[in-house]
Each structure stands twice: as C-alpha cells, then as structure tokens.
Amino acid sequence: KRKNSHKDSLQIKQSYKVRLVLYGERYNDLEKHICSVKDDDVCFDHFHPCAALTAEHIETYGFPSDLSLSPRESLQLYDTMVQAWKTWPRAQELCPEKYIHFKNKIVIKKLDARKYEESLKAELTNWIKNGNIEEAKMVLYDLSSGITDSTDITEQMFPLLVEKLRKLGKLPALFFIFNLKDVEKRAHSVSNFLKEKQESKRPPKADKEAHVMANKLRKVKKSMEKERIIDEKSQKKQKNGSKPNT
Known part of the structure; x- marks a missing residue:
C-alpha cells in the first residue's frame, strides 16, 4: 500500500512545461x-x-x-x-x-x-x-478629411443599422452597448421593426383568404366527423346483427 501511495504521489507531482506563444497577426486585416x-x-x-x-x-x-x-x-x-x-x-x-x-x-x-x-x-x-x-x-x-462625425444611433435608427448590415452581407454582427436597459430597448426595436416589415409584406387580401380557408377547413372537419359517426353506427349494427339468437 505504501509503494502504491508513493507512486500515486509521484504521478500527482508530475507536471508539464507549457509555453505561451504570442502571435500578433490576424488571418484577416481589420479596417x-x-x-x-x-x-x-x-x-x-x-x-x-x-x-x-x-x-x-x-x-x-x-x-x-x-x-x-x-x-x-x-x-x-x-x-x-x-x-x-x-x-x-x-x-x-x-x-x-x-x-x-x-x-x-x-x-x-x-x-x-x-x-x-x-x-x-x-x-x-x-x-x-x-x-x-x-x-x-x-x-x-x-x-x-472627408470623414463624417459619428452619429449616435438612436433606438429608432438601430433597426435601420441592422437592416443595412444585412443588405451588405455583414450579419451576424456584435453590438457593444454598455447599458442593460439600452440593450433591451434596441432588441425590442429590432423585433418590432421585423414584425412591421413582415406585416407590410402580407398581401392585402391575406386576412380574407385566411378566413375563407379556415371556413373550408371547418367544413371538412365537420364532414369527416359525420362520416366517422356514420361508420361507427354501421359497425355497431353489423355487430348486433351478427350475434346468434338464444
């Protein structure tokens, strides 16, 4: 037991040399x-x-x-x-x-x-x-020269910034905002912007067409339910008719 414990302690004490390699270049140049x-x-x-x-x-x-x-x-x-x-x-x-x-x-x-x-x-x-x-x-x-001063991107303009990055093919992107409430506001503004954008792309008769389709679906379900009830009744009659007379 003592020999084994001695070996275990030696294994625990063994360490490896780790070299820190610093490389100051990037694969891509950032502008x-x-x-x-x-x-x-x-x-x-x-x-x-x-x-x-x-x-x-x-x-x-x-x-x-x-x-x-x-x-x-x-x-x-x-x-x-x-x-x-x-x-x-x-x-x-x-x-x-x-x-x-x-x-x-x-x-x-x-x-x-x-x-x-x-x-x-x-x-x-x-x-x-x-x-x-x-x-x-x-x-x-x-x-x-010719450089425009940076503009504070407001809550209302933030969705346009995201949309512009999407058009340029620059998404996904990281945005650094050092205020939690502002982060939540920007997220809500983008969410609302996307919902409005999706709503604007809906055809004018989309609601009417959806209502018509819902009615058709309701009628189909009723018809299927009637057929199911009729089938169940016919199956019961067949079972009752097939019972032997006592």
Whole structure:
C-alpha cells in the first residue's frame, strides 16, 4: 500500500512545461469605419487609423503599438505622403512597385506587407523629427478629411443599422452597448421593426383568404366527423346483427 501511495504521489507531482506563444497577426486585416446617418440612411465611411494621430503625438510617443494598417491603408498612406511632399527624396524607394520586399515577387505575403507598413511609419516619423513636420501634418490632415462625425444611433435608427448590415452581407454582427436597459430597448426595436416589415409584406387580401380557408377547413372537419359517426353506427349494427339468437 505504501509503494502504491508513493507512486500515486509521484504521478500527482508530475507536471508539464507549457509555453505561451504570442502571435500578433490576424488571418484577416481589420479596417475601421465610422457609422453615420445621412438623409435617413445609415452610412459607413472608411476611417484611416493615422487620422486619429497628431504630429505632436508621433513626435513624443511614436506610433501606438496596436495601430496596424491593412495593405490598402498602407498604399493610401504612401499616396498621401507623395502628394504632401512633392520633392520627397525616398518616394521612389518606398514606391510599392519598387519596394525591396515587393520587387519581383509573384505573391506578396502578409509579412512583406507588414514590413512595408513599418517602413512608411518610420519614414513619417523621420519627417517630423527632421524638420518636415508641416508635410507630416498635411498627411494626417488629408487622411482625416472627408470623414463624417459619428452619429449616435438612436433606438429608432438601430433597426435601420441592422437592416443595412444585412443588405451588405455583414450579419451576424456584435453590438457593444454598455447599458442593460439600452440593450433591451434596441432588441425590442429590432423585433418590432421585423414584425412591421413582415406585416407590410402580407398581401392585402391575406386576412380574407385566411378566413375563407379556415371556413373550408371547418367544413371538412365537420364532414369527416359525420362520416366517422356514420361508420361507427354501421359497425355497431353489423355487430348486433351478427350475434346468434338464444
């Protein structure tokens, strides 16, 4: 018994080394959009992440570690930099068609795109630190121009937001609302919206047709009930007639 208990204690004490592997990339690139209401319609405007920054912030803190760009946003940043500084010395070097990690490649991998993104960020930071802060400010301003301020989606507009996402093929979706009562109100508004939508799609004579069908069904049931009663009576007569006389 002592040997067995000793073995059991050894088995309990055995452990395994677990390594935490951190992977900072996603399978898909996420892009940010601002939701707004224009002419009673819900709209989504693309928001470039750099539009949230200022030259002063970049000079003091650099780019936030969690601020990443999609390949499309990196190209947009490059195009804006070219427009802001016409005589930019490294424009050709960082041109997507001539960039060292893109050149002569049939397939551009995510790691290559990430290196290009980091090169553009480092270059824009150098602009600010090396006396070209006005050009950098112009880049950030141009990236933020044309962006509509976000609109608070009210309880009445929330169903339209859900409907717009459905039309865009973006459902299912997660909505973050940090108030339980507001969550319930939004859910009720969507429920009522769908009920009204379903009701509006009903044909004008739907109620009349349903009433006619109900009457027909009632008559059929009565007819079947009569036939059942007649069959039962006939079966009883047959049984009574087949009994031997005593």
